[in-house]
Amino acid sequence: MKHRIMSRSVGALVAGALAWAIAQPAAAADAPAVSYPKGYRHWTHVKSMVIQPGHGLYEAFGGIHHLYANAGALRGYQRGRFPDGAVIVFDLLEAKSADNTIQEGARKVLGVMVKDTRRYAATGGWGYEGFKGDSQTERAVGKNAASACFGCHDGQKAQDYVFSKMR
């Protein structure tokens, strides 16, 4: 919110903040930070995909990505509803094309979805974060989950806000 706040007049700020607070579920403003998913490299590999130049999501998600599920998320993929504690990781790496192969390069971002119905009520019961590159602390989403993540995931409500399916 910081940059938006600083560019507005105080009157507009107060009015805007009030309208926003009324419109949002109580948990939205102070949704706790999503933790780095330690150990995810040993979770179950759900599926993979390459997004190439020319794709509408290339700027955000271009490269090769792998999805990983913890035990709770595995149950969610099977049942269609994810229990609290489910964690899905979106591991996005550069896709390096050479000699008629595509190979994995450096990590671009590690996306994380954590199910907690109460804490993340404002965004479908899921908390969202992205960790930049190989960092476990540099956050790409922060307080912007509603616009940066849920804006798209909201369309997947019938699948409990999850795009991927277990291969």
Add this chain to the structure above:
Amino acid sequence: MKHRIMSRSVGALVAGALAWAIAQPAAAADAPAVSYPKGYRHWTHVKSMVIQPGHGLYEAFGGIHHLYANAGALRGYQRGRFPDGAVIVFDLLEAKSADNTIQEGARKVLGVMVKDTRRYAATGGWGYEGFKGDSQTERAVGKNAASACFGCHDGQKAQDYVFSKMR
């Protein structure tokens, strides 16, 4: 051996069999079949790669492949020597290109390497098999591991005959 034996005279057969028996480690002739790696989809995902048309290995390995390691193989990747019981799976799927993406298609073959120093002494201590498509019984390698697999893996002796490295 059956087909080779039937095409030879008895004398040539005996001489050939003796020479062969002397030249090979004891376990080679009756190397036990490699089992289907049940549960491998929940093992650790090692790395992935896409092999495209024009690549020298396209006919055999074209598509997107994922490597998976059981607990023993994980220790092997870390230490450079794989303990008996290590299993590595090479999961080869069709790579479907569309709309600036590459997505996973049907399974082409499930390759398996099993470390057993004694049983598979003739092929570097590794047993090899390929299971066709989604079958757990249709075998693509059978008795041909020496030529179909070890011919290439032999060149990786310094890495205990394994091409992949843990990403």
